[in-house]
Amino acid sequence: DQQVKQNSPSLSVQEGRISILNCDYTNSMFDYFLWYKKYPAEGPTFLISISSIKDKNEDGRFTVFLNKSAKHLSLHIVPSQPGDSAVYFCAAKGNTGFQKLVFGTGTRLLVSP
Amino acid sequence: GAGVSQSPSNKVTEKGKDVELRCDPISGHTALYWYRQSLGQGLEFLIYFQGNSAPDKSGLPSDRFSAERTGGSVSTLTIQRTQQEDSAVYLCASSRDRGYEQYFGPGTRLTVT
Structure with a gap:
């Protein structure tokens, strides 16, 4: 069973616009969430995290939102840049x-x- | 560099052969993790080492998989009698302690023919 789900395998955005990446989870015992970014042939790189006691955490262009009741989190990148092109993993x-x-x-x- | 390093970067082996994958964690990091990423899948936890404690092997998929960590630093993941389904990218990560963000190495791409 997939306890952490990223239902969109891909997302295309124009430079300067907002990128919104979504993540859903099923295990109510999870209380710490992270986003990792991965370029080809490299290991994942930690990007941003959020504890369940918060509903928002911001770091520069990156903001993570957590909705515990919906078991949903999202990563917003504003403004998006071509260098942001990568695979993003929710954990x-x-x-x-x-x-x-x-x-x-x-x-x-x-x-x- | 002071990051996590892994070797080899690529390994092609014949079905039935044994392979060893190596991980050098960041100096001073007490926690070390092994994951694998199969094609189209997320990262799958394999094993975790924390200091001198007994490792958490709960993610190892079969008894053909084993890992050790010598001297609290370098770790080796061994796969015996490799099968084609073992083909994946094997990623190592380390962290200062079990609760901190994990830093990943570039991975070893294993192909079993």
């Missing part, structure tokens, strides 16, 4: 003891000039 974990990161299948973002 979730619990916070008691060791909790493995559970990843979604990723969304490929293409930002065109």
